[in-house]
Amino acid sequence: MFELLVRLICNYVEVEPENIHPESRFMEDLGFTSFDFMSMLGELEDELDVEIDQKEAADIRTVQEAADYLEKLKAEE
Amino acid sequence: MLCSTIRQILVNTERQYGPEDAVRYKIGKNKIESKSYTQLKKDSESFSCVLEALGEQGSHVAVIGATSYSWLAAYFGIVNCGSVAVPLDASLPADELCELVDRADASVLVLDEIRKDVGEAVRERCPKLRHLISMQKEESGEEALSFWQLLREHEGPCAYEPDPDKLCTILFTSGTTGKSKGVMLTQRNLAENATCLDMKIPPRTVILSVLPIHHAYCLSMDILKGISLGSVICINDSLLRVAKNIKLFQPNMILMVPLMIETMAKKLEEVSGLPDSLVKRQIFGKQFHTICSGGAYLPPAMIDLFNRYGITILQGYGMTECSPVISTTVSWNIRKESVGQLLPNCEAKTVDEELWVRGSSVMLGYYKMPEETAEALEDGWLKTGDLGYADEEGFVYLTGRKKNLIITKNGENVSPEELENKIGENRLVQEILVREQEGVIEAEIFPDYDYAKKKHIRDIRAALQQILDEYNQGAPVYKRVYSLKVRETEFEKNTSRKIKRY
Numbered sequence: 001m002f003e004l005l006v007r008l009i010c011n012y013v014e015v016e017p018e019n020i021h022p023e024s025r026f027m028e029d030l031g032f033t034s035f036d037f038m039s040m041l042g043e044l045e046d047e048l049d050v051e052i053d054q055k056e057a058a059d060i061r062t063v064q065e066a067a068d069y070l071e072k073l074k075a076e077e
Numbered sequence: 078m079l080c081s082t083i084r085q086i087l088v089n090t091e092r093q094y095g096p097e098d099a100v101r102y103k104i105g106k107n108k109i110e111s112k113s114y115t116q117l118k119k120d121s122e123s124f125s126c127v128l129e130a131l132g133e134q135g136s137h138v139a140v141i142g143a144t145s146y147s148w149l150a151a152y153f154g155i156v157n158c159g160s161v162a163v164p165l166d167a168s169l170p171a172d173e174l175c176e177l178v179d180r181a182d183a184s185v186l187v188l189d190e191i192r193k194d195v196g197e198a199v200r201e202r203c204p205k206l207r208h209l210i211s212m213q214k215e216e217s218g219e220e221a222l223s224f225w226q227l228l229r230e231h232e233g234p235c236a237y238e239p240d241p242d243k244l245c246t247i248l249f250t251s252g253t254t255g256k257s258k259g260v261m262l263t264q265r266n267l268a269e270n271a272t273c274l275d276m277k278i279p280p281r282t283v284i285l286s287v288l289p290i291h292h293a294y295c296l297s298m299d300i301l302k303g304i305s306l307g308s309v310i311c312i313n314d315s316l317l318r319v320a321k322n323i324k325l326f327q328p329n330m331i332l333m334v335p336l337m338i339e340t341m342a343k344k345l346e347e348v349s350g351l352p353d354s355l356v357k358r359q360i361f362g363k364q365f366h367t368i369c370s371g372g373a374y375l376p377p378a379m380i381d382l383f384n385r386y387g388i389t390i391l392q393g394y395g396m397t398e399c400s401p402v403i404s405t406t407v408s409w410n411i412r413k414e415s416v417g418q419l420l421p422n423c424e425a426k427t428v429d430e431e432l433w434v435r436g437s438s439v440m441l442g443y444y445k446m447p448e449e450t451a452e453a454l455e456d457g458w459l460k461t462g463d464l465g466y467a468d469e470e471g472f473v474y475l476t477g478r479k480k481n482l483i484i485t486k487n488g489e490n491v492s493p494e495e496l497e498n499k500i501g502e503n504r505l506v507q508e509i510l511v512r513e514q515e516g517v518i519e520a521e522i523f524p525d526y527d528y529a530k531k532k533h534i535r536d537i538r539a540a541l542q543q544i545l546d547e548y549n550q551g552a553p554v555y556k557r558v559y560s561l562k563v564r565e566t567e568f569e570k571n572t573s574r575k576i577k578r579y
Contacts, residue, residue, distance in 0.1 A: 011347050012340075027517060027559040033486065034554050035316065035340045042317040054315050058554050061546075 001067040008043060009063070012036045022064035030063075041066075048074055078305075080272045081241040082264040084157040086305045091118040094307040097281070100146050102312040107325060112146055114307075117153065122233030124154025124224075130231050131208055133185050137247070139163040139178045142189025144290040144312050147212040147224055149300065151187045156245040156264065158237045163247045163259075164291040168553040171195050175202040181247050181259055181444065187212060187224065196221060241265040247444050248293050250397040251482060251490040259444030260293075260397045270400035270438040271301035273422040276391075276407055278330070280307040283364070285328035287313040287337065293401035294371050294488065298332050298393075320344065320360070327362050334372040336486035338379055338390070345386055357386040367391060367408070371401075372488020374475075377413040393417050394473055398459055400438035404473040415472040425467040426458070431479050432465040433458040481578065483513045489555040491518065496548075496556065503544050504528050505537070508568050510576055511558065519560035520545060523567055538563050 006020050013031045026032040032040075037060075041052050050073040060066050080086045090099075095115040104110045112120075128134050138155045140162060142148050155162040163181040165174055171194050178186060184205055188196050190213040199206055211221040239245065246267060247259040284303050288295035303310045311326035313319055319337070333341075341360070348356045357365070368383065371393040380390045389408050394416035395401035403425075406417035419425055423436035439459045442450035453460055462480030467473045478484075483491040493511040500520060501509045507525040511518060524537050534540050542561055549557040568576040 012343060027557075033336055033340065033516065035336045035487065036343070038316040039320060039340050039344070042315075042320055045317065046321070052317055054317055057317065059550065 001071055002063065004044075004047065005063055005067055005070075008040050012040055020063060022062065022067070024063050025061050026063070026066075027061075034058075044070060050074055050077060078272065080268045080305065082239050083153065083245065083268050083301065084237075084239055084264075086268055086272065086301060087114075087118055087121070087153055087157070090114055090304050090307050094281075097307070098309045099304065100149060100310050100312065101326060102146060103314050103322075103325070109325070111309075114304075117146075117150060119233055120150040120228060121153035121157060122235040123228040123231055124151055125158035125160075125235035125237060126231040126233050127227040128155065128158055128160055128185070129235075131185070133160065133208065135159050135161075136185060137161045137163055137181055137183045138185040138187060139165055139181060139183035140187045141165045141167050141174060141192050141195060142187075142212060142290075143167055143191065143314075144286055144295075145189065145212065146312075148187075148189070148290060150228075151210075151212070151224065152296075152300075157239060158235055159239050159243065159245075161244055161247060163249075164296065165249065166289065166291050166553070167192055168289075170551055170553075171198040172202075175199055177249055177257070177259075178206060179203045181249075184208070185210065188221070189213070239264050241268070244441060246296075248291065248296075248397050251492045251495070256495075257492075258446055258449055261441040261444050262293075262400050263441060266400040266438050266440060267297060267301060269422050270402055270420070271297050272305045273437075274405065274407075274420050276405070277409070278306055278308075278367075281309060282306060282330055283309045283311060283326065283328045285311045285313055285319075285322060285326050285331045287316070287319055287322075288332055288334065288372075288488075292372075292488070293397040294395065295332065297401060298369060298371070323361055323365070327364050329364055330367040330369065331365075332369045332371070334486065334488040335370060335375045335379070336373075336488075338368060338370055338375060338383075339486070342379060342382055345382070353386050357388065361386075361388065369393060369405075371395060373484045373486050380411070380413050391417070394475065396461060398440045398453065399423070399434060399436075399461075400440070402438070403434050403461070404467075404471070412472055415468075415474050417473060419467055419471040419473060425471075425473065427466045428460075430464045430476070432461045432463050432467070432473070432475070434461060435459065483511075483518060485513070485518070485555055486516055487555060491556055496520070496558065500544060500548050500558070505532075505534065505540055505544065508564075508576060510568060510578065512578070514560055517559040518557065519562060520558045521562040521564060521568075523564040 006017050091114040096113050098111040099114040099117045101111045174195050175198050185208045187210045209221045210224050212224045214223040217223045217226050241264045244261050245264045246262045249257045286299040313322045368390045383390050391406040393405035395403045404417040404419050425434045435458045464477040465475035496511045497509045508523040510521045545558050
């Protein structure tokens, strides 16, 4: 999941893959805008065939939190 | 055609396009349902009858929810029978929503079940509220009435003709002092803003509505202008799914804020090795041609970039207090450095570098805020708080901002004082300044070092970050603070001991 996230993150912000860590925060560290983040999650919905709740997604801060949240959704499918 | 009431807009279009689709929305992953103009007029008139039956015709009716067909039917039903709609931001915390419902003197609340927590809270905190109507509940019960059951029980028609100059909508906007202000708009304010300019947009244009409906820009341009043109308004169900919904609804036009345009630009540039026309087709579809931009500053480079892909960006400028459009670009006369030409119902002048505007879309004032109203309006002129001017042809140029508001890239106005007061409640925060920095909201904090010592707080930065994290969790996304700067010295103050902002 982490690798998938890294690949998508690089499509939205100019950051080298090796500089993306589990504890990296999307807005503060990686320079995401809120709409970049929402759009990326929209792509992940398709890739993983899950349904993401916009309200829950708004509380995700780090790459690890995103990975955990997506793993959880995937397991519930 | 110039219309001076919102009812006129709906009645005219229904006469012309009655059985055609007015609204399209998703009812499953890829399934679309639609409602015709005749149905929208009928349902909205039934809701007018509901308000009359409840003894609430002329009352203030708050509406909380995301864009939906029920929301639209409720809104038109409210304003078309002489009542006052108060659309509120569904992403606000429940206590703030209760405060706004109460402050707007709403006696009816139409609520989307996504905020059923608000339904529970208003019962205790809003004594003036007499009726709670749920948009989703199938049957009326003790807790709430059912919107759809009420519509069945009180079917229209309703032929009431609203007075163009009566208050019809209160929209809340951030105030520079931290307390949001209720902008009072009349039927004429909104209807003429939407219909006074012929933008040569073809009838039956398919619009995808992605912005929040409680915003004047979305309400006026997507909904009122859209309906006046006989457009098909498609409802985007989530900000996560804009790209997917573009493919599903195949719109010709979308109203966006610069934040969204910048993300879409990344999407266009991400696809490499294909001709521009194919890239555009892949992301927006063959039928797509126009983006209207408003709410915040758009870098002119974006206009060139999208033009390369055959997409026209029409930039506009406005504020809720002007219903909201003041100027807009038209496709046959684009000047990239300008925020468009004044609408025909609007004149402008510059006073001490500040842009003042006057016309039929300027608000009545702020609800129950006479001092703030007197500050904003002078002899019918609205002081925009923006520095700028209009040239001889009416093209508006902005040069800076006078008012102390953060305008985020998604067009939200955020009051620094509101955030400073909230975060500053913590004892560790001695002084705080909130501002915009590189597109995000930044808090610069001078901590109380004595307090930190007394409480044995070693990592002050981490403690301050925790304060911000806690604040962020309860705040809507656009009010969150994503950057922290810690000061070692006090802020420089002016003679009245206030922190110097600039």
